Amino acid sequence: MQLLLGLCLLLFLNFSSAKAADLEIQVKGQKIMLPYWPASGKQLQGGIVMVQGELANEGFLLLNNLAIQFAKLGWAVLLINSAGQQGSTSWIEQLPEALSALRQKENKRLVLLHYGDQLQLSVDYFSKLQSKQVNGLILLSAFDQPVKKELPELLHKLTFPVVDLTGQFDYQLVLEQAATRHHSMQNKSYMTTQIPGADHNYYFAQQLLVAYLHGWMKKLQFASPAKPPIILDSRLLKASR
Secondary structure, X not given: OHHHHHHHHHHHHHHHHOOOEEEEEEEOOEEEEEEEEOOOOOOOOEEEEEEEOOOOOOOHHHHHHHHHHHXXXXXXXXXXXXHHOOOOOOHHHHHXXXXXXXXXXXXXXXXXXXXXXXXXXXXXXXXXXXXXXXXXXXXXXXXXXXXXXXXXXXXXXXXXXXXXXXXXXXXXXXXXXXXXXXXXXXXXXXXXXXXXXXXXXXXXXXXXHHHHHHHHHHOOOOOOOOOOOOXXXXXXXXXXX
16 A cells, blocks of 8 residues: 555656746745646636645645646646745745736636645635735635634634635544634635545545536636726816816
C-alpha cells in the first residue's frame, strides 16, 4: 500500500511540475513569483486563486494536480503556498495582488479556494469592505489550529456563495470545525458537502472533487462592471429652469 501511495505521489509531482508557469506580482515593492496555470479549455470560465494553508506543505501536490485539471476545464489558476513564503511578505499580503493579477487577465469570474490551516485569515480578509471581492469561496478541508471562535461571525459578513467541503475520512479536527460552521450558518448562500471515500489529501477522489467544484463554480455569477456615474451638463440644467 505504501509503495502504491509513493508511486501516486511521484506521478503527481512529475506531472504537475512540468505544467506550472510563473506569474509575477508585486507586494510592497517586492517581486513575487507564483505558480500559474493558464486556462487551456475551449471555453474560458474564470480564475481561481488557491491558498495552500498548511505550514508543513501538506496538500501542495493535491493543489498542483487540481490546478492542472481546472486549467483544462477553462480556469486560470494561481497558487499561493503559505509554506513557501517569499521574502518578508506573508501569503495573506500576496492575496490582493494575486486576485488583481487574474482580474487583469479578463477573468470575469473569480474564486478563492482555501485548503487546510489558517482559514480565518482568508475569511477575515473578505469580511472587510475594502477587500478585493470574489464571486465564490471554496473551503477545502479547511480549519484553524487553534480553533477561532470568531470565524462563524466573519462568515456571516461574506456577500458571495461559500461551499464547505471535507473528505469522508478527513482529520477529526477538520470534521468537527466544519460541523460547527454548518450548525452556525443559516444562509442559502452557504452549503456543506462531504466527498465519499476521501481523506485529507483526496488521493483517490480527485476526479469526483474536480467534477463537483467545476459544476459549482460554473453556476457563480459573473462580476458585473460598475456603471459610470451619470454626469449632467450644467448648461442643460440651466436651460430646463
